[in-house]
Amino acid sequence: MNLLWLQSAGCGGCTMSLLCAEDPNVFDLLDGAGISVLWHPALSVESGQEVLHLLQAVERGEIALDILCVEGSILRGPKGTGKFQMLGGTGRSMLDWVRSLAPRALHVVAVGTCATYGGITSAGGNPADAVGLQYEGSHRGGALAADFVSKSGLPVINVAGCPTHPDWVTETLLLLKDGGLDAEALDGFGRPRFYADHLVHHACPKNEFYEYKASARHLSQAGCLMENLGCVGTQAVGDCNIRPWNGGGSCTRGGYPCIACTAPEFEEPRHPFTETPKIAGIPVGLPSDMPKAWFMALASLSKAATPDRIARNALSDRIAVPPRLRTPRR
Amino acid sequence: MSGSTLLVGPFNRVEGDLEVKLTLEDGRVAAAHVNAPLFRGFEQMLLGKDPRDALTITPRICGICSISQSAAAARALAAAQGLTPTPQGDAMAALIHAVENAADHLTHFHLFFMPDFTRPAYAGRAWHERAVARFTPMQGSAQRAAVEARAELMHILGLMAGKWPHTLALQPGGVTRAPTARDRVRIMATLSAFRRYLETTVFDGPLEAFVALTDADALLGWEAGDAGLFLQIARDTGLDGLGVGSGRYLSFGAYPMGDGHAFRQGVWDGGPSPLDLAGMTEDLSHSWMLGPSAHPSQGVTRPDEDMRASAYSWCKAPRLGGLTFETGALARQVVDGHPLARDLARQGGVLARVAARLLELARTQILMEDLAAAIDPSATFMLQDETPDDGMGVGLVEAARGALGHWLRIERGRIASYQIVAPTTWNFSPRDTSGQPGPLEAALVGAEVRDGEDTPVTVQHIVRSFDPCMVCTVH
Numbered sequence: 001m002n003l004l005w006l007q008s009a010g011c012g013g014c015t016m017s018l019l020c021a022e023d024p025n026v027f028d029l030l031d032g033a034g035i036s037v038l039w040h041p042a043l044s045v046e047s048g049q050e051v052l053h054l055l056q057a058v059e060r061g062e063i064a065l066d067i068l069c070v071e072g073s074i075l076r077g078p079k080g081t082g083k084f085q086m087l088g089g090t091g092r093s094m095l096d097w098v099r100s101l102a103p104r105a106l107h108v109v110a111v112g113t114c115a116t117y118g119g120i121t122s123a124g125g126n127p128a129d130a131v132g133l134q135y136e137g138s139h140r141g142g143a144l145a146a147d148f149v150s151k152s153g154l155p156v157i158n159v160a161g162c163p164t165h166p167d168w169v170t171e172t173l174l175l176l177k178d179g180g181l182d183a184e185a186l187d188g189f190g191r192p193r194f195y196a197d198h199l200v201h202h203a204c205p206k207n208e209f210y211e212y213k214a215s216a217r218h219l220s221q222a223g224c225l226m227e228n229l230g231c232v233g234t235q236a237v238g239d240c241n242i243r244p245w246n247g248g249g250s251c252t253r254g255g256y257p258c259i260a261c262t263a264p265e266f267e268e269p270r271h272p273f274t275e276t277p278k279i280a281g282i283p284v285g286l287p288s289d290m291p292k293a294w295f296m297a298l299a300s301l302s303k304a305a306t307p308d309r310i311a312r313n314a315l316s317d318r319i320a321v322p323p324r325l326r327t328p329r330r
Numbered sequence: 331m332s333g334s335t336l337l338v339g340p341f342n343r344v345e346g347d348l349e350v351k352l353t354l355e356d357g358r359v360a361a362a363h364v365n366a367p368l369f370r371g372f373e374q375m376l377l378g379k380d381p382r383d384a385l386t387i388t389p390r391i392c393g394i395c396s397i398s399q400s401a402a403a404a405r406a407l408a409a410a411q412g413l414t415p416t417p418q419g420d421a422m423a424a425l426i427h428a429v430e431n432a433a434d435h436l437t438h439f440h441l442f443f444m445p446d447f448t449r450p451a452y453a454g455r456a457w458h459e460r461a462v463a464r465f466t467p468m469q470g471s472a473q474r475a476a477v478e479a480r481a482e483l484m485h486i487l488g489l490m491a492g493k494w495p496h497t498l499a500l501q502p503g504g505v506t507r508a509p510t511a512r513d514r515v516r517i518m519a520t521l522s523a524f525r526r527y528l529e530t531t532v533f534d535g536p537l538e539a540f541v542a543l544t545d546a547d548a549l550l551g552w553e554a555g556d557a558g559l560f561l562q563i564a565r566d567t568g569l570d571g572l573g574v575g576s577g578r579y580l581s582f583g584a585y586p587m588g589d590g591h592a593f594r595q596g597v598w599d600g601g602p603s604p605l606d607l608a609g610m611t612e613d614l615s616h617s618w619m620l621g622p623s624a625h626p627s628q629g630v631t632r633p634d635e636d637m638r639a640s641a642y643s644w645c646k647a648p649r650l651g652g653l654t655f656e657t658g659a660l661a662r663q664v665v666d667g668h669p670l671a672r673d674l675a676r677q678g679g680v681l682a683r684v685a686a687r688l689l690e691l692a693r694t695q696i697l698m699e700d701l702a703a704a705i706d707p708s709a710t711f712m713l714q715d716e717t718p719d720d721g722m723g724v725g726l727v728e729a730a731r732g733a734l735g736h737w738l739r740i741e742r743g744r745i746a747s748y749q750i751v752a753p754t755t756w757n758f759s760p761r762d763t764s765g766q767p768g769p770l771e772a773a774l775v776g777a778e779v780r781d782g783e784d785t786p787v788t789v790q791h792i793v794r795s796f797d798p799c800m801v802c803t804v805h
Contacts, residue, residue, distance in 0.1 A: 009370055011801050012345055013393020013495040019437070020481045020494070027468045027477065041342045043467050045445045048338045048785030075370070078635035084644075086367040088349030089339025120390040124375025127633070163393060163495055219498075219506045220712035246481075246488030254492020254499050255506030259386060261496075267387075272380035274498070317508040317711065 001066040001177050003030075004058065004101070005040040008094045009085050009121050009130055010072025013163040014112040015042050020246060021166035029170050033177050038063070052090055059100055067176060068105035068150075069169075070133055073114035073121040074098055074143035077129035084128045098133070098143055107176050108133065108150045109157045111169055113261055116158035116190070118142070123267040134158070134190065138264035154183060158190035161238065162261035165245060168195050189264060191237065199288060200233035200250070200258045203241040210234075212306040213299050214314035219256055219274065223314025227283055230274045231257030234287035238262045338785050339367075341793065343442040345394050346800025348758075350789065351642075354779055359789065362767070362774035364758050369618075369644040372805040373631040376748040381407055381717045381740050384748065388736065389496050391750070392802045394437070396495030397430040397487075398729035399802075402736040402750075405586070408502035409723030410740055411715045417588060418709035419504020424585035424592065425517075425701040426491050426499065427727070428694050431584075432524075433480050434730035435659070435691040436532075438797045440465065440476035443684060444556075446790050447563050457562050464556060472531070472556050479527040485520050489513055504712035514705040521699050528695060533557050537692040545673040546570070549685055557688050561681075569681040573773040573792030576654060577678050579661035580605070580756065582735065584728035585697070592697055593690075593728065596665045597655070598675070607735075612751065613647040613762035616640070623763065626737040626749040627722070644804040647759035647768060648751050656769045657732030657756045658797060660686035668693075679773075680795040687797065719743045729753050731797040752802035770796060 007015070018026055030037065039046055039054055046054065057063045074095050075084040082093030090097070102108050110133040113119035117137055121130040131142040134156040140146040149155055157176075159168050172192050175181040187196045204210070209224035216223035225231035233241075233251075236258050240250040251258050259273050260266045271277040277284045286295055309321040339349035347368040353361040372391050376384060384403040389396040401423060408415065415423065444465040452458045464472035484494050490507055491499040499506045509517070525537065533540050534555030543549050550565060552558055564570065582605065583595025597603045613623045618641045620632040634641065648655075655661075660683045663671030670689055674682035718740060725736040732753030739747040759768035767775075770793065779786040 007346070009368060011390055011393040011396070011495075013390070013396060016393040016396075016437075016495055019441075019477050020484055022478070022481050025474060025477045025481065027474055030468070037468060041340070042345065043441060044342060045448060045467050047342050047790060048340070050785065051340050051342065075368075078633065078637075083637060084369045084633075085347065086349070087340050088347055088365070088367055089337050089341070120387060121370050123387060124371070124377065124379070127371030127374040128369060130370070162390065218712075218714045219501055220504070220508065220714075240493075244488065245493035247485030249488030249492045251492045251498065253507075254490070254497060256492060256498035272382050273386040274382055275380075318510060 001034065002036050002038045003067040003069060003173070004038045004065055005069045005071065006094070006098065007041045008070055008072035008098065008115065009075045009128065010112060010114040010119070012042065012071070014071045014169070017163040018166045018169050021170055026166065026170065030173070033174055035173055035177055048089055055097065055101070058104055061104065065101070065105045067107045067109060067173065068101055069109045069111050070098060070115045071111040073118050073130035073132060075128045075130050077127070095143060102133070102144055102148070102150065106151045107154060107157065109159060109172060110134070111159050112164050113160045113162045113266065116160040117264040119162060120267045135264060138189070155190055157181070157186065157192065160189070160191050160262040162266070165195070165240070165243070167243060168192070191262065195239045196237040196262065198237065198239040198242060200236045200238045200240045200252070201287070202239070204233055204252050205241070206252055208310060209314050211302060212310050213303045214306050214310045216314060220317050221315050222317065222319070225252060225257040226276065228276050229257050230259065230272065230276050232260045232285065233258035235285065236260035236262060336779070336784065338789060343445070343794060344798045344800050346803070348793070348798065348800050350774070350793065352774070352779070352789065357779055357781070359774050359777045359779060362771045363642050364760060364768060364770050365643045366645040366758060366800055366803045368800070369633055369804050371631070371633070373748050373750060376745050379745050380743070381410065381738065381745055384738070384745065385498055385501065388750070391805045392799060393495045394434055395729040395731070395734070395799055395802050397427050397491070397497065397500065398727055398734050400497060400500040401427050401727045402725035402734050404500045404502050404725065405727065406723040406725030406736040406738040407717065409725065410718060410721035410738055411502055413502050413713060413715045415502070415504040416710050416713060418706055419711045419713070420587045421701050421704060422490065422505045422509065422711055423500050424587055425698060426487060426505065427585060428698050428701065429483060429486050430494065431730040432691060432694045432698065433483055435687050435694070436476055436480050438687065438730070439684070440473050442797070443794045444560065446787060446794065449787060451787055455566060457559060457566065460559060461563065464559065475527070475531055479524060483520065483524045486517050489516060501712060503714055506712060508711040509705055509707055511707045514702065514707055517702045517705070521695070521702055525695055525699070528692070531555060533692065537695055540692045541689065541696070544669040546677065549670060560684065564681040569791065570677045570679055572680045572788060573777065573795055574677070574679040575656045575769055575773050577675060578653060578655045579664045579675070580650065580655035580657045580733055581662045581665040582726035582728055582733040584662055593662050593666045597650070598661070598664045602665065607650070609651040611649055613649055615647070615763040616642060616760040617646050618644050619646060626735065626751055627739070629737070629749040631749070643760040645755055645759055647762045648756050649762055652764070654759070654766060654769050654772070655756055657753050658683065659690040659730070661732060662728055663690055680791050683795040717743065729799070729802070731799050732756065734802070750805050752799065752805065754796070754798045754800060754803040757796045758798055758803055
């Protein structure tokens, strides 16, 4: 299979993250899987006219395109022209190129939350009129039509994340190559379920603090970040704590909250990212699938039951009180 | 092809979007116009938001300078709060930032710059087969080794910053995670492995020996490793005289700690002088931007949606005292006073920029080792403070590719103004009111364009020697 990668209006961070793939490295992984890169803007040697000729050949159908990866949101501004991003040397907007090339591809993969839903590029007043490939925020219909399907019959495959974990991208590509990614394998926002069926909360190292609602008041404290510091790991999809980042990390392991970067419209939470919105002192927002009354009852009960060790460690920047030693029974 | 023009694009391996218009005379570039063809509007997005949100939003300007953006935002907020991080918090932020910068130097050399020497146009040169074996994109042995070494080095960021890119670990008061004694030795082990890679592959010799080189002649005698391959290519193709800049260099100072920086702050124009940004302006005469030219503390970002014909880029044109300045690893090492860099500044071309990056890669490894060894697992790594209702702050840092500044104004608890000037905003700026070309535009003049070339290889070497980051440039 061949692959064409375009960078539209984003930061390039999903490619930078992809290069962090390990066991094997990303080049060996793609090569080993039989996926050849037609062109990638950060990697390929071809520049200028060579690229233009390649894109034109794909557009004319002279080169059959298997996988089109698009990284970055698509800009419609100013005034619907798309001219906030012109593809250099071609005299055409990226909006125009993407609309022309996507129907030619067997599969279309949106890489990152900008490409999937608009993402951070659509934050604030969305000054550049950014959208995702097939979504505008959580609404279907973006740069491509709501009912767009690629030649394979699949809608745009939304590998959301800001940035994407390298394995989310590589495993999506491997599954496409293997024929193992069908409509059932995508969730309601088009995300591959192999990582979107998990919550960031799963395997979070702060889980014991969460069980007792033993909460950090400030960043750098070890306690749970949900009650005060904006963490939405119990609602956000992703296997970030099951398969950690860069060897062993995740947002919560790094001591800062999950901001649900895999979700549509994460860029506008309507509160400061690192502050939990509250009504009458009670946090707004519930863990996924949790009835409110039960959550309130359990939270108040567990809070009252918090062991001293956990209460003290929650407000400390490192473990202040170790678990009590247990001696084997004789 | 006298008087003809060439439009070069899409220009890749420049971390974003770039288009260069060349005017040719007698087989050489007579004039260049550099266009940053992407505008997203981060400075507008930030208006009205809680100031702390800058720590989430600004890193996402750029996936390769992400921590640099974090560091600038954190320092701007700290300045507005009147907060000084603890010494250990400062040092850990410096280590986290240094890992990104070292990784970026590695990425630039292996993935962005060197592949141009694998082109068939160079077939037959003594070094060409080796360049092809080492640097063919996604296949070359040096490329494979580099992405693996880079990924392993980034384990320090997994450990201390949660993930890369786009971390929230850097805060105005320090860093969110206090390292333990175990973390310290783990970091030292990762750095030890990275040194082994550098000393067996990139330099094929002791880092201290490379850092001890004092002039360009001694440098050209370094034949080992991929650094030696680059120097052989540079000698053979005349990279020393290609893409010569103005000789004016600017550094905001890298890794601020206490009262100083690991790499000094300042300006170089034939001699050193202190950094004084009072005379800085962003000129908008040739940018698709509306409003007056202004100091970034007074600046606005209003895109000209009609894209008037007298302008040709979304990039503003930063000037200091009315002059262009080049920024980057060469500038940083010249300002810091390293003898090799000062000697390379006499050339000021492609060889000087790339060699200075290799020099800085070696020096940064030594710096990271020193910072890791000095980690005190009993110290406080972060202080807390409230964001003021009203205030101003400036955050000045050095990304891999040069000087990055954030200018923040807070009114009634909200961001009232946020202006960002990135390294490539300086280097790839368009002309200003006086018609003075930007640094790249000037450096391209005189470059040879061979008959039939539509994407001249000399132009590509010059452009990439700056290690541009186009997504930061306009933001």
